[in-house]
Amino acid sequence: MxxxxxxxxxxxxxxxxxxxxxxxxxxxxxxxxxxxxxxxxxxxxxxxxxxxxxxxxxxxxxxxxxxxxxxxxxxxxxxxxxxxxxxxxxxxxxxxxxxxxxxxxxxxxxxxxxxxxxxxxxxxxxxxxxxxxxxxxxxxxxxxxxxxxxxxxxxASPIFALDIMTQFKGTMDDVMIVSPDVGGVARARELAKRIEAPLSIVDKRREKAGEVAEMTVIGDVSDKICIIVDDMCDTAGTMCKAAQLLIDNGAREVHAYTTHGVMSGPAVERITNSVLKSMVITDTIQPTEAVKATPNIRIIPTxxxxxxxxxxxxxxxxxxxxxxxxxxxxxxxxxxxx
Structure with missing residues (x-):
């Protein structure tokens, strides 16, 4: 006691x-x-x-x-x-x-x-x-x-799973979880297992920190509602490039779920101008006014x-x-x- x-x-x-x-x-x-x-x-x-x-x-x-x-x-x-x-x-x-x-x-x-x-x-x-x-x-x-x-x-994946099953109710058969890199596969697989969805991977090669040289999609994302899952979004460069790559590979729409919205530098502008239909972050980091005002960013409380x-x-x-x-x-x- x-x-x-x-x-x-x-x-x-x-x-x-x-x-x-x-x-x-x-x-x-x-x-x-x-x-x-x-x-x-x-x-x-x-x-x-x-x-x-x-x-x-x-x-x-x-x-x-x-x-x-x-x-x-x-x-x-x-x-x-x-x-x-x-x-x-x-x-x-x-x-x-x-x-x-x-x-x-x-x-x-x-x-x-x-x-x-x-x-x-x-x-x-x-x-x-x-x-x-x-x-x-x-x-x-x-x-x-x-x-x-x-x-x-x-x-955050159990919280994300609850949210995804609510937001995509009726279209869950079309949902595909996507890991933005090979290192995040375990995290993405765990969420995919929770919602019984297939998994795809974006393979990226970095020339140096913060810069991505080449990206390829592993898996068929044609006509899928793709949900990119990551633990943090810093400058959003990788996230936005991955979203565009998925659309180029035939995805119907792309969403993102990220635990920590670091949102440095041009992140808000990139997300606003990207093909991402929505991006969900949590409030583990206090969101700035610019983040809160971005129409395609939604914040889940922790x-x-x-x-x-x-x-x-x-x-x-x-x-x-x-x-x-x-x-x-x-x-x-x-x-x-x-």
């Missing part, structure tokens, strides 16, 4: 709307007000980060909600400094809720004299006093092994699943149960009802 009356949440500045939404959902589930801890997180004139927690956290089960999205370095430092403040204030346990885990793309040495930054970040998180990490759709699953503490990696996962961790019950549709559907309370 937990020793405290309820879990305590604290948020950095990276995605305050998501943190507040998680708190609201937890309040609804618990039947008592679960607010965000009153704290001050600000910067000195030289941009050093300062944190002061105004509430007593001694012996409390603390959850820091802080994606390490752009600006990645600032948000990461906020997370580490908040953890240090809580540890020195005698918090019982500190869990980092990192909806989007930055530096995850640097998960191995791709060539000589390059860093494995994801491992470095993992070391920093552990050294800061964090005892558990809760995240969503890590870019590479092996990053869980970089930590010597428990890591719960939630998946607060329901994160709120339930936090409650499960606090109660000592299964987090992996949230990967199953019968468990997830009530969490979203008919949001995807047809």
């Amino acid at each position: 937990p020793s405290t009356s309820q879990p305590k949440l604290i948020s950095g500045n990276a995605n305050m709307p998501l943190a507040k939404a998680i708190a609201r959902r937890m309040s609804m589930h618990r039947g008592v007000d679960v607010g965000l801890c009153d704290a001050r997180i600000e910067r000195f004139n030289d941009q050093e980060i300062f944190v002061e927690v105004y509430e007593n956290v001694r012996g409390e089960d603390m959850f820091i909600i802080q994606p390490t999205s752009n600006p990645a370095n600032d948000n990461l430092m906020e997370l580490l400094i908040m953890s240090d403040a809580l540890r020195r204030s005698s918090a019982k346990r500190i869990t980092a809720v990192i909806p989007y885990f930055g530096y995850a793309r640097q998960d191995r040495r791709s060539k000589a004299r390059t860093p494995i930054s994801a491992k470095l970040v993992a070391n920093m998180i552990v050294e800061a006093g964090i005892e558990r990490v809760l995240t969503m759709d890590l870019h590479a699953a092996q990053i869980q092994g970089f930590f010597d503490i428990p890591v719960d990696n939630l998946y 607060a329901p699943v994160f709120a339930q996962a936090i409650l499960n961790i606090w109660n000592g019950t299964s987090v992996s149960s949230l990967f199953e549709t019968p468990t997830l559907e009530p969490v979203y309370e008919g949001q995807f009802a047809g």
